[in-house]
Amino acid sequence: MRIIELNVRGTRRRLKKRRVAVRTPGGKVVYHYKAKRHGPARCAICKKPLNATPTGPRSFMKKLPKSKKRPNRPYGGYLCPSCFRKIVLKEALREGEILIKGGISVT
Amino acid sequence: MGLIEVGRVCIKTAGREAGKKCVVVKIIDKNFVEITGPKELTGVRRRRVNVKHLLPLPLKIDISEDAEDSEVLEALKSTDLYKEIVKAE
Numbered sequence: 001m002r003i004i005e006l007n008v009r010g011t012r013r014r015l016k017k018r019r020v021a022v023r024t025p026g027g028k029v030v031y032h033y034k035a036k037r038h039g040p041a042r043c044a045i046c047k048k049p050l051n052a053t054p055t056g057p058r059s060f061m062k063k064l065p066k067s068k069k070r071p072n073r074p075y076g077g078y079l080c081p082s083c084f085r086k087i088v089l090k091e092a093l094r095e096g097e098i099l100i101k102g103g104i105s106v107t
Numbered sequence: 108m109g110l111i112e113v114g115r116v117c118i119k120t121a122g123r124e125a126g127k128k129c130v131v132v133k134i135i136d137k138n139f140v141e142i143t144g145p146k147e148l149t150g151v152r153r154r155r156v157n158v159k160h161l162l163p164l165p166l167k168i169d170i171s172e173d174a175e176d177s178e179v180l181e182a183l184k185s186t187d188l189y190k191e192i193v194k195a196e
Contacts, residue, residue, distance in 0.1 A: 072122075072123045073121075073122060073123055073125050074125055074126050081121065084120075084125065085120045085121075088118060088120050088125065088126050088162065089120075089162065091126070092118050092162050092164065
């Protein structure tokens with residue numbers, strides 16, 4: 001039978017860290033506390049993971065240049081391209097109405 | 108293609124210039140066209156783009172094929188679109 005020792009020193013440690021079960025040289029299984037992993041950046045509308053957006057701890061992200069952290073597009077790194085296009089289309093429909101009302105040559 | 112023709116005002120839907128307006132200047136083949144902002148007006152550079160990345164608007168200006176940026180700017184000046192863009196700035 002495995003004896004799992006809770007090696008807790010701080011009562012709030014679980015909030016900041018994740019627990020990993022580790023077999024020690026003495027044969028016991030203890031929990032080691034490690035930094036939580038970061039999830040991928042997701043589209044704010046459809047929640048799909050975004051492409052071209054690396055994930056990692058802040059120390060890693062800080063080292064990257066801005067151009068390697070998100071696509072160089074309006075809403076890049078916030079919306080996925082298909083959701084962005086829908087927004088552009090909605091905007092254009094509004095614009096289109098305005099143009100027709102203005103009485104410009106419509107073909 | 109139909110709507111994509113020389114002089115057609117479009118919105119770019121992909122890339123760094125997405126959401127900006129541009130004018131079709133030249134039709135290269137059934138998939139690609141050459142567009143221009145012109146750059147001084149909307150910030151879209153003169154470049155070759157895929158037709159799939161364009162959203163045609165119900166506005167067409169009178170320009171010749173392969174027109175210079177200055178000619179396009181001149182042709183746009185009589186439209187409400189130009190006034191709108193200038194007002195926005």
